[in-house]
Amino acid sequence: MDLRxxxxxLSFLRELEEKAAKFYEExxxxxxxxKDDFLLCAxxxxxxxxxxxMAYQSVISDAIEGGYAFSLEPDDYFFxxxxxxxxxxxxxAQKALAVEEKIMNCYSxxxxxxxxxxxxxxxxxxxxxKKRKKRLEKLETLG
Amino acid sequence: MALLDExxxxxxxxxxxxxxxxxxxKGEIIDVVNPVTYETIGRVGISTKEEIDSAVKAxxxxxxxxxxxxxxxxxxxxxxxxxxxxxxxxxxxxVQTQEHxxxxxxxxxxxxxGIENVEVACGMPTLMMGDSLEDIASGIDEYLIxxxxxxxxxxxxxxxxxxxxxxxxxxxxATGNTVIVKPSSEVPFSQTKITExxxxxxxxxxxxxMVHGGRTVVGGMLEHPDIQGITFVGSTPVxxxxxxxxxxxxxxxxxxxxxxxxxxxxxPDCNVNATIPGLMTSFFGNAGQRCLAGQTLVIVGDxxxxxxxxxxxxxxxxxxxxxxxxxxxxxxxxxxxxxxKKESILNKIEVGLKDGATLRLDGRKPPxxxxxxxxxxxxxxxxxxxxxxxxxxVREEIFGPTMGVIRVKTLEDAIEICNESPYHNGHAIxxxxxxxxxQFQYDVISxxxxxxxxxxxxxxxxxxxxxxxxFMGVLHTQGKEAVRFFTESxxxxxxxx
Numbered sequence: 262m263d264l265r266x267x268x269x270x271l272s273f274l275r276e277l278e279e280k281a282a283k284f285y286e287e288x289x290x291x292x293x294x295x296k297d298d299f300l301l302c303a304x305x306x307x308x309x310x311x312x313x314x315m316a317y318q319s320v321i322s323d324a325i326e327g328g329y330a331f332s333l334e335p336d337d338y339f340f341x342x343x344x345x346x347x348x349x350x351x352x353x354a355q356k357a358l359a360v361e362e363k364i365m366n367c368y369s370x371x372x373x374x375x376x377x378x379x380x381x382x383x384x385x386x387x388x389x390x391k392k393r394k395k396r397l398e399k400l401e402t403l404g
Numbered sequence: 405m406a407l408l409d410e411x412x413x414x415x416x417x418x419x420x421x422x423x424x425x426x427x428x429x430k431g432e433i434i435d436v437v438n439p440v441t442y443e444t445i446g447r448v449g450i451s452t453k454e455e456i457d458s459a460v461k462a463x464x465x466x467x468x469x470x471x472x473x474x475x476x477x478x479x480x481x482x483x484x485x486x487x488x489x490x491x492x493x494x495x496x497x498x499v500q501t502q503e504h505x506x507x508x509x510x511x512x513x514x515x516x517x518g519i520e521n522v523e524v525a526c527g528m529p530t531l532m533m534g535d536s537l538e539d540i541a542s543g544i545d546e547y548l549i550x551x552x553x554x555x556x557x558x559x560x561x562x563x564x565x566x567x568x569x570x571x572x573x574x575x576x577x578a579t580g581n582t583v584i585v586k587p588s589s590e591v592p593f594s595q596t597k598i599t600e601x602x603x604x605x606x607x608x609x610x611x612x613x614m615v616h617g618g619r620t621v622v623g624g625m626l627e628h629p630d631i632q633g634i635t636f637v638g639s640t641p642v643x644x645x646x647x648x649x650x651x652x653x654x655x656x657x658x659x660x661x662x663x664x665x666x667x668x669x670x671x672p673d674c675n676v677n678a679t680i681p682g683l684m685t686s687f688f689g690n691a692g693q694r695c696l697a698g699q700t701l702v703i704v705g706d707x708x709x710x711x712x713x714x715x716x717x718x719x720x721x722x723x724x725x726x727x728x729x730x731x732x733x734x735x736x737x738x739x740x741x742x743x744x745k746k747e748s749i750l751n752k753i754e755v756g757l758k759d760g761a762t763l764r765l766d767g768r769k770p771p772x773x774x775x776x777x778x779x780x781x782x783x784x785x786x787x788x789x790x791x792x793x794x795x796x797x798v799r800e801e802i803f804g805p806t807m808g809v810i811r812v813k814t815l816e817d818a819i820e821i822c823n824e825s826p827y828h829n830g831h832a833i834x835x836x837x838x839x840x841x842x843q844f845q846y847d848v849i850s851x852x853x854x855x856x857x858x859x860x861x862x863x864x865x866x867x868x869x870x871x872x873x874x875f876m877g878v879l880h881t882q883g884k885e886a887v888r889f890f891t892e893s894x895x896x897x898x899x900x901x
Contacts, residue, residue: 262734264734265726265734265736266509266733266734266736267509268507268508268509268512268733269733269734272733317512318493318512318516319516327509327513328507328509328684328685328689328736329681329684329685329721329736330681376678377675377677377679377681377856378681
């Protein structure tokens with residue numbers, strides 16, 4: 262069933278961000294040499310959650326009701342976070358890049374879909390996308 | 405999808421709040437029903453004449469001290485109140501959904517809009533500043549100060565149980581007046597929750613009172629000589645026949661906001677994909693129970709291809725609207741508030757069909773209700789075509805999830821239909837032409853005008869305008885106009901010899 266309302270879409274994004282944050286915390290434990298990098302990613306994910314929540318609850322457009330703002334298929338953004346036993350840092354970074362790609366797709370599609378209704382939410386989605394692109398560059402250098 | 409938690413537990417009694425005390429009404433007690441489950445979720449008293457008199461006395465007694473409280477101090481109470489509203493944001497929103505039936509996104513929007521009015525009122529030290537000019541004649545200075553008047557009555561409707569009293573009450577108390585809020589007895593818990601936070605914020609007794617009830621309370625407010633003014637939001641007949649003349653008879657100030665039958669104009673050059681979600685939320689958001697809801701869609705031009713393709717998309721999107729309990733985050737449209745309102749909407753649809761309209765989408769029998777709730781108060785969205793401008797489904801307020809579609813040749817024809825409507829609350833146009841948008845804005849008679857906006861709801865720092873059958877009075881609620889409404893202008897001229 263597709264996600265249509267702002268409420269359910271933001272709940273879904275919160276889940277994605279939290280799942281990814283936990284993944285980064287696990288990576289921090291597994292790869293102490295890059296602990297700070299991964300913990301920073303986890304922290305940022307939770308900050309993005311707050312940022313989006315603030316945009317949703319703080320800015321009124323004609324359709325704060327937001328019941329018709331999205332049409333996202335959750336399966337399109339599903340990602341696995343399991344790493345094989347003894348995975349290298351490079352493999353972990355590849356997995357992280359795959360996770361990031363899914364989350365970024367969700368923000369990108371959501372921004373495009375809600376542009377005409379939710380004003381500040383899509384703007385914040387794009388701000389997060391911009392920041393995440395920098396994260397991709399960092400992840401690509403690992404391993 | 406799992407339901408969000410219901411905040412109203414058990415079957416609580418919504419009590420009055422008078423002079424800083426919670427008191428159960430001695431009047432008739434009625435049930436408050438959740439329109440989704442049709443279960444009783446609480447009870448409320450229909451207060452008596454004596455009870456409203458006692459609230460007015462408390463407000464009047466509190467007035468003198470309150471008006472002498474510096475405005476900066478008065479606003480500190482409001483700042484604290486605002487923080488409490490923010491802390492309780494989610495619970496306040498869910499209360500609205502549980503007692504009214506609107507979707508959680510809609511309730512959160514309502515909560516936010518209410519809080520914004522408190523925020524604007526927190527700026528009262530600046531907002532209520534007067535004017536001054538020295539040397540209006542040699543050695544003579546003149547200035548204007550704004551002073552509060554006394555107790556005000558704030559009468560709220562059922563469709564926005566949280567937000568609408570906040571269009572008035574924060575401005576009234578920030579300017580130094582006292583208030584008595586009367587919520588709709590169908591949905592008393594949103595204001596009850598607000599008033600609990602008023603108490604927690606520490607407002608002195610008598611400054612902010614709440615009395616539940618119906619006609620007796622309204623009549624008591626209108627007749628009472630100590631009430632200085634009334635703000636009312638409700639139906640046009642009550643506004644026109646009860647509130648406005650009632651205020652006139654006793655010399656009260658009055659802001660009276662009534663019904664609407666808004667018209668949304670579609671130009672062939674509109675961005676179709678961006679327009680359709682805006683139409684959905686305008687026509688079917690809050691199940692159409694909103695004085696800024698779209699009721700009639702006027703499509704301009706004689707291009708049959710455009711019309712057919714546009715209506716196909718509108719119909720398909722409408723047909724797929726998810727109906728159910730608003731505490732399910734996936735639900736897009738909740739029920740109407742009660743059975744009588746549902747019957748009234750059905751009757752109006754029937755009249756439209758008898759007048760010659762045809763059903764493109766029949767929502768009289770609701771579609772699948774997510775969660776399997778009883779269909780007692782549920783309707784599906786209805787679209788009617790072959791509608792003409794003289795039909796009652798265009799000219800009379802329906803207040804339900806319906807869309808009547810009219811085709812016209814020119815923008816001028818569309819504006820003419822808007823202007824001959826008995827209501828002028830929130831007409832809108834969807835176009836990519838600046839010229840057409842400007843012409844519409846310039847020529848249309850409407851208190852609030854939308855350009856590519858489906859629900860033309862002004863922000864708290866702008867007045868909630870409205871004209872003709874949708875409004876009676878001079879000044880409006882919200883923003884600077886509310887400040888003027890709740891204050892008297894006193895002009896002083898000084899000469900010192």
